[in-house]
Amino acid sequence: MTMANDFRGEPKEFAVVIPVPTVITRGQIHVADKALIDHLDAYSSPRLVEYFDEDPCRVMMYDRSMAPSAMGNAKAAREESRARSLGVTIEARYTVGEYDILILSATQSSGLETWLRENGYTIPPGASYVLGSYIRQNMKFFVAKVNLQEQAKLGFSYLRPIQVAYESPKFMLPIRLGTVNAAGAQELFVYALTRKGRVETTNYRTVKLPSDVDVPIYIREDFAPFYKALFNEQVRKEDMAAVFLEYAWDMNWCDPCAADPLSRDELKKLGVFWLAEENSGGAANAFLTRLHVRYDRAHFPEDLVFQETGDRQNFQARYVLHHAWEGTGDCEAARMYRRNLNERREREAHNVASLTGWKLGEIRKKMNLVANESPGEKKWWELW
Amino acid sequence: MKPRFDPRLYQITALTALLIYGISALHFDVTVARSTLILGVAIGAQALCSRIWGVRFDPRSAAISGLSLCLLLRSNSVVLVLIAAVIAVGSKFVIRWRGKHIFNPTNVAIVALMLFTPRVWVSPGQWGNLAFFAFLIACLGGLVVNRAARSDVTYAFIAAWCALLIGRSLWLGEPMTIPLHRLENGALLLFTFFMISDPRTTPDSRAGRMLFAAMVALGGAYIQFKLFRTNGILWSLAACSLLVPFIDALLPAERYSWNSHGGSPWSVAYSRLLSLSSAPLLRTPSAASTSPKETQRFSIGPHRSSSSATQIGP
Numbered sequence: 001m002t003m004a005n006d007f008r009g010e011p012k013e014f015a016v017v018i019p020v021p022t023v024i025t026r027g028q029i030h031v032a033d034k035a036l037i038d039h040l041d042a043y044s045s046p047r048l049v050e051y052f053d054e055d056p057c058r059v060m061m062y063d064r065s066m067a068p069s070a071m072g073n074a075k076a077a078r079e080e081s082r083a084r085s086l087g088v089t090i091e092a093r094y095t096v097g098e099y100d101i102l103i104l105s106a107t108q109s110s111g112l113e114t115w116l117r118e119n120g121y122t123i124p125p126g127a128s129y130v131l132g133s134y135i136r137q138n139m140k141f142f143v144a145k146v147n148l149q150e151q152a153k154l155g156f157s158y159l160r161p162i163q164v165a166y167e168s169p170k171f172m173l174p175i176r177l178g179t180v181n182a183a184g185a186q187e188l189f190v191y192a193l194t195r196k197g198r199v200e201t202t203n204y205r206t207v208k209l210p211s212d213v214d215v216p217i218y219i220r221e222d223f224a225p226f227y228k229a230l231f232n233e234q235v236r237k238e239d240m241a242a243v244f245l246e247y248a249w250d251m252n253w254c255d256p257c258a259a260d261p262l263s264r265d266e267l268k269k270l271g272v273f274w275l276a277e278e279n280s281g282g283a284a285n286a287f288l289t290r291l292h293v294r295y296d297r298a299h300f301p302e303d304l305v306f307q308e309t310g311d312r313q314n315f316q317a318r319y320v321l322h323h324a325w326e327g328t329g330d331c332e333a334a335r336m337y338r339r340n341l342n343e344r345r346e347r348e349a350h351n352v353a354s355l356t357g358w359k360l361g362e363i364r365k366k367m368n369l370v371a372n373e374s375p376g377e378k379k380w381w382e383l384w
Numbered sequence: 385m386k387p388r389f390d391p392r393l394y395q396i397t398a399l400t401a402l403l404i405y406g407i408s409a410l411h412f413d414v415t416v417a418r419s420t421l422i423l424g425v426a427i428g429a430q431a432l433c434s435r436i437w438g439v440r441f442d443p444r445s446a447a448i449s450g451l452s453l454c455l456l457l458r459s460n461s462v463v464l465v466l467i468a469a470v471i472a473v474g475s476k477f478v479i480r481w482r483g484k485h486i487f488n489p490t491n492v493a494i495v496a497l498m499l500f501t502p503r504v505w506v507s508p509g510q511w512g513n514l515a516f517f518a519f520l521i522a523c524l525g526g527l528v529v530n531r532a533a534r535s536d537v538t539y540a541f542i543a544a545w546c547a548l549l550i551g552r553s554l555w556l557g558e559p560m561t562i563p564l565h566r567l568e569n570g571a572l573l574l575f576t577f578f579m580i581s582d583p584r585t586t587p588d589s590r591a592g593r594m595l596f597a598a599m600v601a602l603g604g605a606y607i608q609f610k611l612f613r614t615n616g617i618l619w620s621l622a623a624c625s626l627l628v629p630f631i632d633a634l635l636p637a638e639r640y641s642w643n644s645h646g647g648s649p650w651s652v653a654y655s656r657l658l659s660l661s662s663a664p665l666l667r668t669p670s671a672a673s674t675s676p677k678e679t680q681r682f683s684i685g686p687h688r689s690s691s692s693a694t695q696i697g698p
Contacts, residue, residue, distance in 0.1 A: 301561035
């Protein structure tokens with residue numbers, strides 16, 4: 001599991017508390033290079049594909065990725081005896097990279113909450129209920145905060161992703177702690193690298209985002225706001241109760257690729273441990289799933305539970321641009337092409353309106369589209 | 385009281401409506417063409433097995449199995465899904481104990497394939513958790529179980545499952561929104577009202593069915609919350625089905641038969657016609673095909689017999 005945060009604030013204010021199924025040893029924790037996640041993000045982002053119309057009187061393709069970027073949150077232990085009196089056991093204590101990490105177990109939620117508060121963690125009111133249910137399930141707590149001295153020594157100005165490796169049949173992601181004090185909805189991206197196939201949630205609907213839709217050329221300059229509006233609109237349509245699939249692809253190939261495929265070394269760093277045993281030089285047998293979820297307490301009352309399916313169908317959220325042919329040919333096919341062009345543009349405008357909820361009039365304006373008119377076409381009523 | 389129509393026709397209608405809703409509104413990973421193919425193969429397998437075993441061909445149960453597979457089983461390989469359809473229908477003929485098939489056909493087909501290949505899966509989250517939708521399936525399903533006269537197993541299961549989910553959340557100190565969210569699940573309702581309710585594979589006695597429902601719920605909860613496996617109730621139903629012969633031996637009762645509990649609309653119409661045509665006795669075609677010993681119990685015409693339990697009129 002690799003965790004990356006887009007925490008913006010003073011590093012000393014950063015802390016994470018994550019329930020984990022087992023005690024984690026030093027060797028199971030690693031701090032990864034941020035570029036690794038950035039590459040994975042760029043590789044799997046929703047994207048645009050451009051096509052150029054041919055001269056109709058007798059398709060080149062390239063693509064560019066304009067990805068809206070992806071990636072979301074609270075003093076070292078003073079006295080172990082104090083911890084014990086609160087029913088909290090410090091199972092392990094490590095400094096890995098720029099992080100001070102504690103593995104805690106507890107017997108009661110109020111004790112854990114008190115301990116965390118006394119040790120400088122900002123715990124929102126109501127968190128103890130959530131902590132309590134994890135304690136009853138015998139889960140441990142992975143607590144990390146930034147060690148400022150180590151960070152200064154290492155010279156990083158940003159927080160690197162933390163990696164934890166463990167074996168557990170619990171294929172889930174605890175999100176409940178994060179919903180306790182959040183002011184609004186939170187954004188989460190889940191990248192799953194698996195052997196068998198696509199990953200989906202079993203307790204929430206996993207919905208494929210609309211894909212392969214024709215959109216107007218101007219979206220090339222507006223892709224980030226377009227995709228943001230599209231995602232907002234899809235969340236609204238699903239009543240905010242779904243997890244969205246943005247990408248599902250066999251890592252062996254991509255055609256075309258939004259970014260260079262991940263190297264075997266990068267895959268290994270991300271935890272794809274089975275590469276060496278199965279292919280010692282050939283292609284990577286890894287399947288990447290990228291899920292995007294916007295959640296809050298009202299719509300996502302329980303933690304995300306996943307399953308790996310046998311689905312190896314490739315999917316990516318992509319939107320298609322068609323550049324019009326601007327030649328001056330005057331054959332029958334060219335006349336037909338020009339007649340159909342306005343119709344196509346109108347369809348593209350409607351697609352954007354339906355995907356994003358933007359007003360049709362504004363989309364037409366940006367497209368310089370005069371509704372349903374083809375230059376030089378005779379109107380049907382021009383009979384007399 | 386005898387139901388007016390064969391409950392299987394209600395099931396077929398309800399499952400078809402759910403499949404259309406699933407494909408059109410929820411974008412299930414199954415096409416109309418594939419669904420038609422699965423249905424065709426299931427009915428074809430039924431025709432073939434009926435011929436081999438020399439029994440009358442009836443497509444209704446096979447259609448229900450086919451539709452259930454379309455709703456539940458997912459795979460990239462059409463061949464595997466078609467094999468599931470054949471296993472579902474074939475299991476009714478092959479895996480039998482004292483004249484009764486052991487497994488719910490759809491359930492055994494899904495579990496068998498999930499055991500033997502990683503290339504199939506069931507998506508319990510595919511229905512979402514919309515309360516409206518949960519309500520809709522509950523209504524449709526309620527209709528089916530009432531007609532099938534085996535609603536007790538459904539109600540016993542849902543009561544046990546609710547008790548387990550709510551009890552677990554209370555013990556963990558979780559808010560009630562968590563068990564409610566789990567209960568508002570289309571896959572759970574589909575299982576409760578359309579699969580475990582199958583009157584041919586549940587125990588014969590009411591007490592046996594209650595016990596069976598509670599065991600399936602307990603097993604399902606164990607698989608889901610202790611082993612952390614998906615589709616706990618599907619695995620549990622298959623495992624508990626193996627115990628039905630023992631439950632029947634411990635708690636014996638009269639065997640359920642589709643025909644003796646209502647029959648098809650045509651058979652009902654036929655029996656009505658018989659009763660109208662001066663014969664004062666309600667007699668169904670299934671009764672006509674019973675053994676000579678049994679027919680002696682029926683009294684035909686104005687002949688009075690105090691021993692006849694089925695005589696109507698003078």
